[in-house]
Amino acid sequence: MKVIIAGAGLGGLTAGLALRRAGFDVNVYEAAPMLGEVGAGLTLSRGAQAAFRALGIQDRVAKFACRSASLPFMHYRSGAVLAGAYDNSDGLPDDGTADVARQIHRADLHSVLALTFAEHGPAVVTGHNLNAVAQDSAQVIARFANGASVTGGVLIGADGVRSVVREAVIASDKPRFTGQLAYRFLVPAARAEPFMGAGRSGVYIGPRRTFNRYTLRGGAVVNCVGIVSSNTWTDEGWSTPAGTEEIQKAFSGWHKDVLGLIGEAEAAIKWGLFDRAPLPSWTNGRITLLGDAAHAMLPFLGMGAAMSIEDGMILARAFVVEREPEAALARYEAARLPRTALVHAKSVEQGKRTQARYPDRYNGSAAPAADPAILGYDPVIAPI
Ligand SMILES: Cc1cc2nc3c(=O)[nH]c(=O)nc-3n(C[C@H](O)[C@H](O)[C@H](O)COP(=O)(O)OP(=O)(O)OC[C@H]3O[C@@H](n4cnc5c(N)ncnc54)[C@H](O)[C@@H]3O)c2cc1C
Incomplete structure (x- = not known):
């Protein structure tokens, strides 16, 4: 059976690779004219990496990744560690x-995903912006x-938060602006060093704001993301520039290390946070x-990319169990709906806890970021 995937993001490519590995004839169609260098840091949950191990690409992924085992949470003004503890090996490759x-x-x-996908069959077909779908009982x-x-x-509509497939055949709802704005920038590690005393990965939490920073690319660069409440509608794309002064103003009064990193910002962008009701x-x-086409969510647990990777793995497993398309899709959906709804809700809760009025009261062990139900899910062995 021929599988068509619309969208060569992380979810579409993981699904494509997993289905090819399971013996299916898969083609991925991407709207962009070419696959380029966009975005910045994201978190790979343990479950996402279990999928990569099963797909035989974890060694390739690990070459570019840095450990993030501990992730301490710190007070936005004092820098006091409120939960977790710094681990010396965090922020380093392994x-x-x-x-x-x-x-x-x-x-x-x-x-890594696009190259491995192309090693197992035809490469992603770029410049193909899907704009209509139709189906009958056979195709x-x-x-x-x-x-x-x-x-x-x-x-498979893996076409992101503004999914055409979703609008065409599933639901006509629109992505919701959540009233939050994210700033993202990079700082070369050498220039960031004076401001990294509290460890190479960690989150500062304060009223209506969070500031997260961690290293990428073998520790060469520090990825910083500041999230603030805002009534200003900003495009959700990944290319709207943001000025240093604007970010400094947004984090005025925060810990000197936060402001120091902002002062060294390179390639700063901003985007509005959008999600979808489950x-x-x-x-x-x-x-x-x-992926995001089905269940876009807030980034406070860093699980958006992981959810799309888990989806891809479970979809391929469902097709191995059920060879009839409708039965396979039903099995995939039944396995993924509750999981993604849970992580969606917990991401909202984590955001409220880390942007609360009194960050000193942050209870790390009760927070979703420490919940084994979220962190322990393994898409390779989870029941489907
Ligand atoms: C350019 C870009 C940069 C990003 N950078 C970051 C980042 O730095 N940090 C972070 O945490 N998250 C980032 N994200 C979001 C993150 O990748 C997703 O939230 C998550 O990985 C879910 O993946 P997904 O495959 O469902 O969706 P996405 O990664 O959004 O991929 C969707 C893909 O579908 C394509 N597409 C859209 N419409 C059509 C269409 N009609 N026909 C064909 N193809 C279509 C898009 O071009 C895209 O390649 C970025 C997303 C994009 C698209």
């Missing part, structure tokens, strides 16, 4: 075998803005959704 969270530049992970047709169309047995179902016949 061989990827330890069962810990890691952090990686999105572009590095994306290139699915995907149509693209460039006039091309393809036919297959199933179609759906009661995201499958329609031979068409389903995956």
